[in-house]
Amino acid sequence: MENEELKKILNRLQIPEPGDVAKDKAIKSALAEFRLQAEKNKNRFKGFEWLDRLISKKPKGGFFMNRTIAITTAGIAVSVIAFAIVYSPIMVSQRARKVAPDKNLEAAYSAKSVESGTEIQKNQEQPRITEKKPAVANTGIDLPADQIKSPALTEEAVLKAIDTGKMEQTPSSEELQVILNEQARLQLAKGKAYDSAKQVSPSSAKVGSPVTVQSEVPKKGMMTTEKVQEKPALNEFTLKELRDTSQNAAENRQKVPMAMNNISGKDIDATGNNSEEFTLYEIAVTPVPKAGVISRNEGGRAMINPEYVGRDKFEDIKTNAVKLVSEEPVSTFSIDVDTASYAFVRRALNNGYLPQADSVRIEELLNYFDYDYPLPKDQSAPFKPIVAVFPTPWNPDTKLLHIGIKGYDIVPEKKPRANLVFLVDVSGSMESDDKLPLLKNSLRMFVDTLKADDTVAIVAYSGSAATVLERTKGADKAKILSAIDQLHAGGSTAGGEGIRTAYSLAEAGMDTKGVNRVILATDGDFNVGITDAEALKDFVERKRKSGIYLSVLGFGQGNYNDALMQKLAQNGNGNAAYIDNLNEARKVLVDEAASTLFTIAKDVKIQVEFNPSMVSEYRLIGYETRLLNREDFKNDNVDAGDIGSGHSVTAIYEITPKGSKGQLIDDLRYDSKKNSESVKTKGDSSEYAFLKIRYKLPEETSSREITTSIDRGTEYKKISDAPADSRFAAAVAAFGQLLRGDSHINQFTYDDVLNLAHGSIKDDSFGYQTEFLNLVRLAKTASPMGDR
């Protein structure tokens, strides 16, 4: 009775409905974690997972319904892996690299495996190689010979070496034994009905001497135990052939879609100068999978990489249209020094997929790089524009107009005092390695750069906001560091409340001569407190007027609300950066700390007026979210982007010269002006356009203006004559447009981007430009698969 009574009372509790936003966030965070985990698992030695899946009771999906085939294939996988280890992998990868023609999709596919693989390994990311082709994956990539010194010869070490793709040269027979035994053990441990043993004859497992790797399944004895080699449908490849295979993987896959041929190794070996003889089984048993589609193939029963479904939120971007100079001669936009998009693109590509088109903001790609623009001499004219006109690499009939601005660089001694409040998201979703731990490391680096009289405070927000560190002088580094150490994830995301707390701290320490800034570090949404994006935006904007600016550092993926972060940063006179690794953190917080923190000019707007007698059409590449109305230019109340110390800003127009056949819009038949020559040109008729830059100095409320004309004197007849910076910027712009699937880019390919960029790299001491080249290569190999 009493129990029932108690139950009744307890069940009377009124439980409010859970909020949709919270639920959505929970699902997103969980999915992000799930994905991360899947990635991690994939990074582990693929063989195990493979075997595991193949021998599991219910083979999922259509390809391996037949158990025999499944077992056979498992054997094949082991053999190929063993081969990979025995034979020095360099040759294979080199050969494969040499070939890598991009004429057809298949070859590009195999080239990707080789090229991107090594890159990706560095980042501990999962290359988008489907498990159906471990022959390529495991030979060329997993075992670059030059990476590690000498792992101890323990089972664990060997496995770990395989795991991380680092294995010194050729392993000895013992190592092989260990590996194979481990695999056998793993299967046995699974307690599956079938047991298989893989053995290598230890005496023969030396490079240079004949080696036979056998795959066996339990039936009748063939060579070692009482087990027979699983029968007919196997490929036997010689070493030579395997090399051919990796080159012509594509062809092979097409030729041998579901069947496996039996090719005897010895006849072909006659010409080969290597005497190794392998019994190898190529896994090219399935048609080339279109990566990313597989997961959908069998009604959601995925067995390959789950496709990355972007749950990250981006604002829709509509690519700027081509404008007719006679109708709209003036183009106006606000500058933007954010770089978040570049880091996001990099992350996607390093993971092996193309970024969502809307995550690619070309202006942010352009502004990621440090161009060698001339520096202004003093602070009174905070920047100096450069202009260049040169032929468009992707269109012979148009020209590019490159505008570059570099902000006055404050010499460190003169840096104003900084009053900073870090607002750190410590909600449960920040727990993964690429979020809070990365942020903490970034902050530690940043603390080193603080001056003694700077002040720092840290507010952590989760279920509620808490001040982890009261305002502390930069001199007291130990105290700051220990506060950073105390940050740990857990709690919900009362971002709105956190922002209020952070601002009140910043206000308390307000230094009218210094830099007052709240730096928000988060992985996504605010779901408690001010949840309304507009209200939050207004709040930030109000505070901006009181002199406290906001910068946003974004972390993690899967739940990242880029649109909101951008809005907040733009309204808070700040910039948004996306931090995907410690290097990026260093770039943003340490190398560019000055520019991220010290504004030298605010509300910087650019207006370009084109000369209709020289230019018929123009198109601004990027800056879609930053366009302003023509009349906004002179209106000092209209907010625009800020330039920090040392920032550079780059904008590129594609212009169609008058009379060029590249004109996209036909002249009007009834254009009254055309015949009457009534187009009045104030300026020189050799001018392409007239550039106006309007800005306010940080402490001023009225604008100043810098103007310059863009005439034939700034033109370069050939692309190769143009300054390296211009060429590189053009390459970046082309890359961005390719990623966005922009139609204006014509037949330009990733290879063309590579060529263009390659020739224009100079003085790349931080390696950012080289990294760009790698990204283009990654994009090239990810693009045939077309997944985003």
Add this chain to the structure above:
Amino acid sequence: MINDSDMELVDLAIGGDERSFETLIEKHYLSVYQLSFKWCRVKEDAEEITQEVFIKLGRKLNTFNRKSSFRTWLYRIVINTAKDYTRKNSISRLYESVFAEEQSNEKNDDPPTDPIDAQQVYDAIDTLPDKQKAALMLVMTEGLNHKEAATILHCSETTVSWRIHQARKALKNIFNVWCDNGK
């Protein structure tokens, strides 16, 4: 709550299928949230606990060993997460006191008005040790039997019974009224 299809979804999800994983969350979201709410009785906290539960699920799903039903396993995550959460929270509340004026009254507004003191009973349950609280809640509000609760709490059935007995005794002391009603 039927375990068969749970297992199927779990299998698919372990195989890497995101959609199955999402379905799994959708399916259990409400029950996880409700248990979390009963544990802490603050909507936002319950939502946060629920979120953490599913994040953990995403991280640990492939360690699910099928020895118990998925629901049982999930309950264990919920109980552990909820315990951790309230523990952590009690620390962060120290910080909060510093910013009491900022905090306003968000936290304490929420409890819904309740005719016959369920709220009070829950408040009383809050004073019990976590172990007793967990056992009592699983059995009394989630309707599990002692055996299931034992699996979830990693203890023997008799321990569960003992904890519930202890809990009831403690509650009786708080609500003498019950003694009268019960006997």
